[in-house]
Amino acid sequence: xxxxxxxxxxxxxxxxxxxxxxxxxxxxxxxxxxxxxxxxxxxxxxxxxxxxxxxxxxxxxxxxxxxxxxxxxxxxxxxxxxxxxxxxxxxxxxxxxxxxxxxxxxxxxxxxxxxxxxxxxxxxxxxxxxxxxxxxxxxxxxxxxxxxxxxxxxxxxxxxxxxxxxxxxxxxxxxxxxxxxxxxxxxxxxxxxxxxxxxxxxxxxxxxxxxxxxxxxxxxxxxxxxxxxxxxxxxxxxxxxxxxxxxxxxxxxxxxxxxxxxxxxxxxxxxxxxxxxxxxxxxxxxxxxxxxxxxxxxxxxxxxxxx
Amino acid sequence: xxxxxxxxxxxxxxxxxxxxxxxxxxxxxxxxxxxxxxxxxxxxxxxxxxxxxxxxxxxxxxxxxxxxxxxxxxxxxxxxxxxxxxxxxxxxxxxxxxxxxxxxxxxxxxxxxxxxxxxxxxxxxxxxxxxxxxxxxxxxxxxxxxxxxxxxxxxxxxxxxxxxxxxxxxxxxxxxxxxxxxxxxxxxxxxxxxxxxxxxxxxxxxxxxxxxxxxxxxxxxxxxxxxxxxxxxxxxxxxxxxxxxxxxxxxxxxxxxxxxxxxxxxxxxxxxxxxxxxxxxxxxxxxxxxxxxxxxxxxxxxxxxxxxxxxxxxxxxxxxxxxxxxxxxxxxxxxxxxxxxxxxxxxxxxxxxxxxxxxxxxxxxxxxxxxxxxxxxxxxxxxxxxxxxxxxxxxxxxxxxxxxxxxxxxxxxxxxxxxxxxxxxxxxxxxxxxxxxxxxxxxxxx
Numbered sequence: 001x002x003x004x005x006x007x008x009x010x011x012x013x014x015x016x017x018x019x020x021x022x023x024x025x026x027x028x029x030x031x032x033x034x035x036x037x038x039x040x041x042x043x044x045x046x047x048x049x050x051x052x053x054x055x056x057x058x059x060x061x062x063x064x065x066x067x068x069x070x071x072x073x074x075x076x077x078x079x080x081x082x083x084x085x086x087x088x089x090x091x092x093x094x095x096x097x098x099x100x101x102x103x104x105x106x107x108x109x110x111x112x113x114x115x116x117x118x119x120x121x122x123x124x125x126x127x128x129x130x131x132x133x134x135x136x137x138x139x140x141x142x143x144x145x146x147x148x149x150x151x152x153x154x155x156x157x158x159x160x161x162x163x164x165x166x167x168x169x170x171x172x173x174x175x176x177x178x179x180x181x182x183x184x185x186x187x188x189x190x191x192x193x194x195x196x197x198x199x200x201x202x203x204x205x206x207x208x209x210x211x212x213x214x215x216x217x218x219x220x221x222x223x224x225x226x227x228x229x230x231x232x233x234x235x236x237x238x239x240x241x242x243x244x245x246x247x248x249x250x251x252x253x254x255x256x257x258x259x260x261x262x263x264x265x266x267x268x269x270x271x272x273x274x275x276x277x278x279x280x281x282x283x284x285x286x287x288x289x290x291x292x293x294x295x296x297x298x299x300x301x302x303x304x305x306x307x
Numbered sequence: 308x309x310x311x312x313x314x315x316x317x318x319x320x321x322x323x324x325x326x327x328x329x330x331x332x333x334x335x336x337x338x339x340x341x342x343x344x345x346x347x348x349x350x351x352x353x354x355x356x357x358x359x360x361x362x363x364x365x366x367x368x369x370x371x372x373x374x375x376x377x378x379x380x381x382x383x384x385x386x387x388x389x390x391x392x393x394x395x396x397x398x399x400x401x402x403x404x405x406x407x408x409x410x411x412x413x414x415x416x417x418x419x420x421x422x423x424x425x426x427x428x429x430x431x432x433x434x435x436x437x438x439x440x441x442x443x444x445x446x447x448x449x450x451x452x453x454x455x456x457x458x459x460x461x462x463x464x465x466x467x468x469x470x471x472x473x474x475x476x477x478x479x480x481x482x483x484x485x486x487x488x489x490x491x492x493x494x495x496x497x498x499x500x501x502x503x504x505x506x507x508x509x510x511x512x513x514x515x516x517x518x519x520x521x522x523x524x525x526x527x528x529x530x531x532x533x534x535x536x537x538x539x540x541x542x543x544x545x546x547x548x549x550x551x552x553x554x555x556x557x558x559x560x561x562x563x564x565x566x567x568x569x570x571x572x573x574x575x576x577x578x579x580x581x582x583x584x585x586x587x588x589x590x591x592x593x594x595x596x597x598x599x600x601x602x603x604x605x606x607x608x609x610x611x612x613x614x615x616x617x618x619x620x621x622x623x624x625x626x627x628x629x630x631x632x633x634x635x636x637x638x639x640x641x642x643x644x645x646x647x648x649x650x651x652x653x654x655x656x657x658x659x660x661x662x663x664x665x666x667x668x669x670x671x672x673x674x675x676x677x678x679x680x681x682x683x684x685x686x687x688x689x690x691x692x693x694x695x696x697x698x699x700x701x702x703x704x705x706x707x708x709x710x711x712x713x714x715x716x717x718x719x720x721x722x723x724x725x726x727x728x729x730x731x732x733x734x735x736x737x738x739x740x741x742x743x744x745x746x747x748x749x750x751x752x753x
Contacts, residue, residue: 042353048533051347110556111418111529140584142461143454150449164457195559198584230418234350234533236561257417260502262535 026077032065036073040080047265050235053272057083085295087272093279094292095252099222101179103187105172105212106254107205107244108228110193113256115144117228117282118188119151120290126155130185135175136161137168137208140192148190158182168192168204169211176215187221196243209248224251226279231257231264241270252279255293259284332368338382339364342602349562349601352537355571363389387598394567394594399576402550404522407492408440408483412519413553414512414543415527417500420555422451424527424581425497426458427589428553432493433464440491442482443468444475444515445499455497462586465489475499475511479519496521503542516547524549525578528565530557536565537572544573554592555581562601622646633734637694637726641686644679684712685722697723 025039037058044054057080064070064079095104104121108114115138122132134152136159138144145161152159160175172189179187191208194201209225216223227250229237244250258264258281267278278293339360346356366385403409411428413421422445429439441459443466445451452468459466467482479496486494498515501508516524526549528536543549554566557580566577577592626643629635686694688711693700700708700723709716 045347046353046534048350048535051344109531109559110423111420113418141454142457143450143452146453147448147450195556197558197560230529230531232416232529232533232535232539233531234536234561234565235348236350236531236559237533239560240531257502260416260535261504261538262533266533 022080023077026073026080029073032071032073032076036076037062044265047263048234048269049263049265050238050269053087053269056272057087084268087268088278088295092277093294095224095279097186097222099220101176101184101187101216101219101221103176103179103189103212103216103221103223105189105191105209105223105225105248106228107191107225107248107250108193109195109230109240110141112193112228112230112233113282114138114193114228115147115151115190117226117254117256117280117290118148118190119155120282120287121280122151122157122186122188123155123287124290125186126157131183132157132186132188133175133179133182133184134159135171135187135189137171137175137190138192139164139166139168139171144190144192158184169208172208173211173215176212176219176221180219180221196240196247202243202247206247225249226252226254227276228254228256229266229270231255231266231282232260232262233266235266235269237266238269238273241274241276245274245276250276252277254278254280254282254290256282258282259289335367335382336364339367342382342386345602346564346567349564350531350533350536350568351564351601352534352568352572355537355568358571359389359393383602386602390567390598390601391595394570394598395576399551399578400591401525401578402522408486408494409437409492409523410483410494410496410519410521411523411525412496412498412512412515412521413525413527414498414547414549415500416502416529416539417448419500419527419529420553420581421445421500421527422454422458422497424525424553424555424579424589425455425495426462427581427586428525428579429458429464429495430462430586431589432495433462437493438491439464439493439495440482440486440489441466442478442494442496444478444496446471446473446475446478447499451497451499458586465491476514476518479515483519494519503539509542509546512547523551525551525553526575527553527555528569530554530563530565530580531559531561532565534568537568540569540573540575544575549573549575551576551578553577553579553581553589557581558583558588563597564601566597567601633730635730635733637686637689637697638691640726640729641683641694644682648679681712681714681718682722685709685714685719688712697726 021043022040025036025043029036040061041054041058044057045051049057060083061076061079064083065076068079070076070079095102106114106118118134122134126132132155134148134157136145136148138148139162142164145164149159149161151157158178160171160178162171162174168191175187175189178184189208189212191205192201194205196202212223215221225244225248227241227244229240233240241250241253253267253270253276255264255267255278264281270276271278280290281293282290342363343356343360346359347353351359363382363385366389367382401409401411413425413428415421425441429441432439441455441464443452443455445455452471456466456468467478467485469478469481475498482494482496485491496515496519498512499508501512503509515521524547526540526543528540532539540549540552552566552569552575554563554577557563569575570577577594577597580590580592582588582590622642626635626639629639685708688708689697689700693704693708700719705716705719709719712719
């Protein structure tokens with residue numbers, strides 16, 4: 001199955017809910033009127049694009065109508081796609097591993113899908129014959145360490161772990177040392193899910209990051225922080241992204257659970273308000289369902305008609 | 308601030324209109340637009356918001372608001388009333404079967420917090436004198452069974468599992484016999500997370516339901532859920548006819564508009580709210596408190612009510628008189644503090660103030676009832692003369708007061724300094740700028 005096909009299949013639900021409605025708004029009428037914008041507002045907000053970003057988009061379109069003297073709704077749709085694209089531009093998607101050892105630290109709120117995402121990333125690079133190692137840094141949630149170890153067994157990947165309740169920074173330290181000794185290409189560090197408003201837990205996360213940064217600097221390893229966001233999340237995703245970014249400097253976002261009916265429009269809001277790039281999207285249960293985010297393909301898949 | 312308070316925005320809207328005399332329909336509509344935005348920002352579903360606003364509009368453009376002296380507050384009041392009606396009035400308990408065991412089935416999306424909620428619910432029921440059995444029917448997620456077992460160990464409650472290779476329907480069935488032979492009167496089934504559009508998985512839930520006939524099916528929903536909450540709740544409800552909702556991760560800063568959407572769409576009550584990491588952090592859901600949270604305006608109404616109930620109007624008047632004559636003493640200070648304390652713990656009171664919502668932020672502020680205890684102890688350690696005229700308090704008296712109250716001289720000094728500042732402030736107010744009448748009820752806490 002080709003990339004585009006898989007993406008399209010994965011996004012089918014998203015597409016059915018969102019794109020057809022968008023297309024209908026522009027093709028189902030002869031005039032550009034208030035009703036058109038109101039319908040667009042409804043569709044965007046229901047896709048979790050958010051109040052602020054929705055109105056930014058609509059205001060831009062209204063400007064376009066005036067400046068470019070657009071009269072045809074279908075012509076306006078081109079502008080709409082263009083505006084969306086410009087909001088998502090510069091997102092490369094995926095990772096750029098250019099060091100001997102590359103470290104990804106995975107963060108997010110409880111239940112976002114961190115562990116599953118880690119397993120999928122590990123599987124992907126294992127398949128590319130990279131030496132991958134996992135660090136069980138979620139020492140808080142019951143069963144979290146076992147969950148990662150089961151994934152490690154399934155994938156045939158080393159998992160560095162200590163006991164439940166141990167210091168997550170110590171696990172990270174051990175893992176970096178071990179990764180260096182064993183000539184690992186990619187080390188993925190799991191962390192405990194935490195609400196971004198839990199100040200002391202965010203402090204703990206900073207500590208883990210400091211330890212990784214310090215050890216990585218010594219051996220010139222690359223470090224990336226990946227924030228995992230659940231596509232069903234609403235406006236709170238902005239607050240999550242902001243506070244995690246303030247704490248540990250997020251390099252990219254993995255948007256999970258796009259295979260439901262959730263539209264995932266929140267990534268547009270996050271991009272618009274915080275300029276954090278989207279790197280990966282999860283469109284299904286299988287390992288290959290975690291894909292590099294590509295804005296062009298993303299929008300193309302969103303707007304292309306059903307074959 | 309990420310969230311700006313609706314109350315403030317409404318106040319701004321109406322402030323602009325001040326001096327215009329009467330409000331027009333257009334003015335009210337402008338205010339309602341703010342309400343609409345607040346609801347959408349809180350993730351209430353678009354369609355639900357639309358219906359809701361048109362309902363409020365009917366009431367708000369009526370005479371009662373237009374002629375009101377405080378239209379802003381009046382609109383808020385209407386919004387609050389309508390919202391509470393929508394959210395359902397009183398809290399609801401879970402159904403207890405007349406014949407044990409009572410079977411409770413937890414369902415929901417992946418990551419919504421089912422397993423943790425199952426543990427919390429078990430703890431709560433056990434505290435209520437029940438004998439709950441946790442059942443690990445999630446055979447799909449790696450280590451889900453282990454997670455429940457660990458929770459069971461921590462709670463010292465039994466966990467029933469048949470391993471990962473069994474059918475969830477068989478596990479559910481098997482748990483009934485196990486419960487009977489182990490004297491458990493309540494069964495809590497932890498099922499696997501699934502997408503609501505996953506036909507196969509939804510069928511599995513239907514099969515479990517058909518086989519064990521649960522008394523209560525609880526849908527676990529993350530408070531951070533966006534517009535999709537409606538689809539999720541609708542699907543689960545259509546397939547399983549759920550009995551109620553558990554709203555999780557309420558300790559974050561999500562406004563939780565999903566709660567309103569779900570209630571509006573399914574009509575099913577929200578029964579519990581998960582409010583923290585600890586197993587004790589499960590609360591019975593209070594619809595009235597939720598509406599204020601969604602609006603991001605704090606529990607102004609409760610605060611006003613509490614103040615009215617706790618503050619003796621006669622005493623307040625006498626105090627005002629004293630303030631005006633600048634005869635205010637530390638004795639009055641203490642008395643007034645008592646009145647404020649009658650309203651409840653400080654953090655609770657502060658939590659009701661708009662813009663201060665979210666208990667987590669308050670924790671950082673360290674608002675501590677102990678501080679008030681210290682102040683009380685210091686004043687109690689003074690002689691009546693000292694309380695009436697703090698100027699007589701010299702070095703040795705300070706030392707005595709500090710020792711008597713178990714505090715330090717610095718703390719005594721700080722209180723005296725504060726008191727002097729307050730008196731000075733009163734003097735300035737009295738010398739002209741003071742407004743006639745009220746507004747001086749609580750000078751220490753503004």
